Amino acid sequence: MASITGWIRERVPLGPEQLRELTNEPVPNHLKKWWWCLGGTPAYLFVVQIVTGILLAFYYKPSPQTAYESVRYITEEASFGWFIRGLHKWAATLMVAAVVLHQMRVYFTGAYRKPRELNWLVGMCLLLLTLIVGFTGYSLVYEQLSYWGATVGANITDSVPVVGVYMKELLLGGEVYGENTLSRFFILHAAVLPVTMAALIAVHITLIRLQGVTEFHFRDEDPKKAKFFNFFPDHLLTELSIGLVLMILLSVLATVLPAEMGPKADPLSTPEVIKPEWFFYVAFRWLKLFSGTFAVLSMGLVVFLMYAWPFIDAQIRKWNPRSEASVWIGIVGALAIIALTVWEASVAH
C-alpha cells in the first residue's frame, strides 16, 4: 500500500498538508447558517443537471419527427426515465430560483461593490445563461407549449433592430422553426451553454478565492468569538448537508409532481392559452403590455443596467456616501418582478 501511495505521490506531488493549505480558505462565521450558502446551491444543482442531462441524452433524439416520441419513451418506458426527467426538470426550476435568490442576497448586502464588480458581471452572465439553458431545455420536449414558447423566443430576437433578423435565422437555422432548429437548441442546451457555464463558474469561484468571501458584521455578534472558520471540513460539510436536503427535495418533487407530457407540437395551431416556464412570466407579460421593439429594447436596457449596477452604484455613493438608493431600487425592482409574475400567472390572457 505504501509503495502505491509513494508511486502516486512521486507523480502527483500533493500531500495532506498541501491539500489542507489549498482548502483552508477562511470562511466568515455567518456562512454557518444555510441561508448564506445560496451560492453553493446552484453550483450543486448544476452538477445534478449535468449528470441527469447526460442520462437523458442517451435516449433523446433532436429532430421534429423523433423528439416528442423520444421524450415519451424516456418518460413512459425507460426504467426510472420518469424519475430522471423529473429530477432534471425540478433541478432546473430550483436552480433558477437559487440563482435569483443568490443574486438578491449579493445585491441587498452590497457584496458586488469594489473590488468584486467583475465577479458581479460573471454572476450576471451565469444568471442569463441559466435562463437561456432553461428556455432551450424546455423547447426540446417539442410539445405544444414548448414549441410555441420557442417560436415566440426566437421571434423576440427578430425585434432587435438591424441585427435581429440575422440573430433569428442563426438561432432557428432558417427563416422559420424547421428541421435545423431542434438540433441547434440541443447543441446549445447540452454542449455550448453548459461548457460556457462551467468555465464561468470556475472563474466565479476563483475570484471568490482570490478576494475572499465578503465579511459582514452583525450587531449581535460576540466580539470574542473567532470571526472565521475553515472551509475544510466545516463549510464543506454544511454544503454537503444542503446537497442532501436538495436531493431529498428533488426526489419528492420528481415523484409527487412528475414531469408530464403535453400534446405534441402542432406548427399550424397555437393553443388558446399559451404560457412559458414561470421564470419567463415577467418577460411574457411585458411583451403583452408593449409593442415588440419597445418591449425588447426596454428589457435589454434593464439587463444592461443590471450589468452596470456596481459602477452606477459606486457613482451614486461617490456623490452621497450614505445613499440607500440601491436598497430602494432593489425593493422596487423585486416587487415589479413579483407583480408581473403573479399577474401573468393569474390570468389566461
Add this chain to the structure above:
Amino acid sequence: MNAHTPSTPHDQPDASSDDRRGFLSKVTSLGMLAGLGASYGTAAAYAGRYLYPARPRAKAWMYVARVADLGVGASLRYTTPGGEKVAIARQAQTGGPDDFVALSSTCPHLGCQVHWESQNQRFFCPCHNGAFDKSGKGISGPPGEAGQSLPRYPLKSEDGLLYIEVPVENLDVAQAPAAAREGHDPCLGGGARDEGALA
C-alpha cells in the same frame, strides 16, 4: 569556467541600438498578433457563415381559383403546401391582382398562429392578445400599438386565373396533422382551399 573578459566600448549596446531592438521587437509582436487575429478571425467568420442557414425557403406560384368565381366581398381560405392557412378575399373589381388580398395566419408580433373569431369579427393571436380586423390591420394588443398588420402573400392573375406565391417546403409538410392535409387537392397545385372561410 569562462574567463572574465572586460567589455570593450564596441561590445556595449548603445541607446540607439536598444531603441532599434525595442522597435523591431514591438513591430514583430504586433505583426504576429495581427497574423493570429486575422487567421483566427477568418476561421471564426467561416464558422459563422457555416452556422448561418445556407439558402432561403423555396417559393413557387400556386393556383388558387378562377378570378371570375370570386365576387367582390367573397373570401376563401387557402392552405399552403406547408400547411399554413391563408385568408384570401376580393375587395374590388378592376380585374387586376390588386383586387385581392391574401392574409397570412402568422402574427407579425412574435410568430404565433392567429385564428378567426367570427363572433368578434377579428383575427386573434392567443400569445400576446393581438387582434386584427377583417383586412388584417392590427387593432389591439402589441400589433395594434405598433401599427402592424398580418403579412400578405403576393398574388397575380394570368388568363383569368388567380395565383399565390407561397413557400413550398418547410417543417410543416412533415409535421402537419392529418386534418390539415386532408383538403389537399392535386388540381390546386399543392394548396387547398375552403371557400367562405371568413364568413
